[in-house]
Amino acid sequence: MDHLRLVSAEACDLRSVLRAIRSGDAPMSAYADYIDRTRGQMEDLIAPLVGDDAIRHIQNTWEQMQANRLLRDPHAEYDAQEQLQLLGLLDAQCRQIVYWTGLRTVPERLKDWLELSEPGYAIPFHAVFEDEVPDADDRQKILDQLAWSPSFLKAAGGIVDPVSGLVYRYDSRKSGLRQGFSLVYVLGMIALGVAVVWGLQQLPPLDARPLADLEIGWMAVLAGVVVHGVIAMAKGLRSQGALPPGLPINRFLILLNARLGFVLFRVVVALIGYLGLVYAVSGSPLATGFVFNAFLVGYSLDSMVELFGTTLDQRSAAQLANLRKQFGT
Template sequence: MDTINNIKDLFSANIDALAPIITLTLIILFIKIPYIRSLINKSNEDDSYISPKDKEEKEKRRQKRKILNQALRELRAEISDLNSSFDDIKQGKTTVTTIADYIQKTNKDVKKLFSTINDLNEDFHSDTIRNINNYWEQMKYNPILVDPSQSMSPQDQLHHLSMLEAKAKKMILAICFLTIPHRVNIWLQQSRPGYYLPFHLLFEEDLPSAEDRQRVINTMAWAPKAMESGIINIESGLIYRYDPRRSAQYCGFLFLLLIFYTLSVGIWLFGKHATYFGLTDITPKLILLAWLAVLAGMFIHIIIGKFKRSQETGLPQVVATSDWLIYVSAHKGDITLKLLTALFGLFAFTFSSGSITMISSFLLGYSLDSFIGVFGSSLEKKAEAQYSSLYKKIQG
C-alpha cells in the first residue's frame, strides 16, 4: 500500500508535467477512430475529386500498364538469357551452331513479345519503348541472328557477338528503367512502414552492372511520385517504406512526440531526486538542458554527414520540407532508437562524471551519433562508399 500511495503522491505532485502525456495519448486515440481516420485520409487523396468516368479510365490504363510491364519483363528475361549464351560462346563453352535452334526460337519469341508491347504502347507513346525497338532492329539483322547455322571466321564471329552483347545490355537497361519502379512498388506493398529494400541486392541479377543499377535508382529518386510508398536514399541504395495514410503519419509523429516528452519528464524527475543518487550538482533545469544539448549534438552530426555525402557526389541534398511526415513515418524506428541511445548516453555520462555541462553534453551527442553510424549502419556506409565510386565512374 505504501508503494501505491507513493506513486499517487508522485503523480499528484507532478500533474502539470504529466498532463501533456495524457493529452497526446488521447489525441492519438482520437485520430485512430475510424470516422476521423477516414476524413484525414480522404483529404490527402489525389483522386478524391476525380469523376467516376475518369477513375474508370485511370484503372484501365493501370491494368494496361501492368500487362505492358509483364511483357517487358518477359522480354528482358529473353534478351538476358540470349546475352548469357553469347558470353558462353565467347568463352568457348559452346558454339553458335550448337545453340542455333535456341537462337531461332528466341528470335521468334521476341518478335511475339514486341507485337504485344507495341500494341499496348499505342496508349502510352513511350520514347523508351521506341528505343528498345530500335535496339532490337539493330540486333535482328546481325548475321548470327539471321542464320546462326552459317559458317564464319572466328574474327567475324567475335565482332558480331560483341555487337550483339553491347546492344543487348542497352536494351536490358532501357527495359529496367520502365519495369523496376513497378516491381519496387510491389515489394513495398508487401512490406511494413520502417522496413527498407536493398535496391542493389534485389536487382543485382537483373542488372549485373552496378553503374546501370545506380542510373536506374537515380532516375527513380528524381521522380519521387513514381514510388507509391517509398523514400529512396540514392547514396546507400536503400528504399524505406512509409505509411501512405495521412492519419497513420500523424499518429507516428505524435507517438514520437509522446516518447520524447515522456523521456524528458523522466529526466526532469530524475533531476529533482538526483541527490538521492549522490549527485548534488544536478538540478532539473541543468539536466533538461543537457538532454537537449545531447539531441542537438546528434542532429548536427546528421546534418554534417549529409553535407559530406553531398560533397562526395557533387549533388546538393534534397530538402523537401513538405515531406517531413513521410520521412518520420519511414524512419520512426530509427528516431526512437536515437532517442533511447541519447537517454542511455546521458545517464551513463552523468553517473560516471558526477557533473555535466552544455559543451560536454553536446559533444556526447555528436560522438554518440558517430558511434551509431560506425557500428549500427555498416550496410549503409558500405553502400554509400560504393555509390561515391560509381558516381565518379559515371561522371568520368
C-alpha cells in the same frame, strides 16, 4: 507489363549465354541452336509491341541486333577476333533492351511491393530488382528517375532514397495532421530519456551530480545526433554531382512517418551511449568538458555504442569466467 518482362527475361538469359561464350567457358557450337531459337522468340515478343519512346528504343535495339551476323547465323564459323567483337556488340545491345524494359516494368512492380508492405518498412531496391536489371548502374538510373518524380509513388505511399537504395513505405492514407503524430512519438521518446536520466540521478553514484548538468548533457547528445544527420544529408546531396539538391519542406512529415521506427531506434541508442558516458566520467560534468563529450557521443553514435557494448561484453565474459572458477565449473 507481363509481355515486357518476358522480353527482358529472354534478353537476360541470352546475355548470360553470350558472356559464357565470350569468356571461353563454353564453345559457340554448344549454344548455336539455343541462340537461333531465342532469336525467333524475341522476334515474336518484340514485333507486336506498341507504345512510347521506351518501346521504340527496344524495337530499334532489336533491329540493330538482327543486323549482327552472329545472331543471324550462329552455326557459322568466325575467327576469334571477329567473334569477340560480335559477342561484345550483342551483349551491350541486350543490356539496352533490359534497361528499357526495366524502365517500364520496374516502377509498376515497385508499386506492387509498396502496396503489400506495411508503413515503416523499407524495400531494398537493388536487392529486389537485381535479377530483373542485373547492372547496378542501370538500376541506379531507374532509381534516380523515381526519386526525381516523387508523385509517381505517392499513391502507393513510397518515398525514394537514391543514395542508400531504399524505398520507404509511409501511410499515404493519413493526412498531414495525422502524420504529424509521428513527431509526437519522437518528442515522447526524448522526454522518456529525460525521465530516465532524472531517475538515475536519484541513485548513487549519480546523486552527487547536478541534475541540470545531466539533462544538458542529454540534450547535447541529441544535438550531436541531429548535426550528424544533417551532415550525412549534405554528403548525400553532394554525391549527386551537378544535380541541384531538392529539400521540399512539405515532405518532412512524410519522411518522418516513413522512418519513424529508425528515428525512435536512434534515440534509444543515443540514450544507451549517453548512459555509458555518464557512468564512465566522474566529477562535475560541466567542469570536465562533459557537454562537449556528450555532443561527440551523439555525433559518433554508432562507434560509441559499439565501444561501450564491447566493454560490457569483455566485463561480462571476465565475470562469467570468475564465477565458473569460484564454482569449479
